[in-house]
Amino acid sequence: MKLINRHNFLSLVCMSFTLIVCGKLLLEKLMGFTDRHYTENIFTCLAFSVMITAVLSLHYYLQSFPLIPVLIGQYLAIIGLVAGLVKLVDAVAGTTSDAMWQMLLSVTVPYVISAVIYYVSFFRQVKKANIILSELSEAE
């Protein structure tokens, strides 16, 4: 069964976008940083949320492969897209010297957080299943 499908794609994009923006705002507040390109960056966050959710939705089609290579492959695909996008924007409008680093960080942090949440939910699911199995054994 697909974890990300066309019915929940938009809601997942909205959720990840909200989390990324909240994280960005909190970080800026803590660091006392004022974003001079606020509007552009918000739309960049939205573009990343769509891109990341789209790449993760491919997970369903890759489930016959071991997970760790799949996660690494997906991460490299996102990084490739992001690097290409930054190069393109740099060629057209110009970017700051640390634009590439900032963009890579913006992708890596939510990606790692999502992977950790995915792992934790998996092991919790297994733990819950073991409780059910012991209940079934006791009932026998």
Add this chain to the structure above:
Amino acid sequence: MRFIKTKEKGIPENYLELHYDEIDDETREYISRIDKTLTHIEGTCDGMRVTVPVSDVLYFESVDRRTFAYTESRTVEFRTSLNKLLDSFGDIGFIRISKSAVVNVYKIDRLQGDLNMRVIIFLKNGEKLIMNRGYRKEFFEELERIRGKNKA
């Protein structure tokens, strides 16, 4: 409906006895469940025809278009597809765990997750089976359904 368990020392085989005036819907439901659990399947083992109680089967596996049932003591080959088996015994605790295997949940000792997010199934006889990621959600949902049914 009441369920009374009585311990009797030295009886040769455990048995269930039903006392009724009229068979109502609840009793009928219990009978249908027990009937399926006590069903036997017929197949071949070492060239001889054998019958095995379904409740004794640890898991079914399909290998090279042949289907095998594994019990603690023997392996029985029979001519039924895994899909047909699931249709017949899906409601008595048999759940698909991969494209080629169906496991009896009552024969599972415990589960363990690995780093590739596959689930390793430890059976009560010590055997290990691997559940593919694609069947995980379906498996856990089915497990919840069985628990709900047993509580009802």
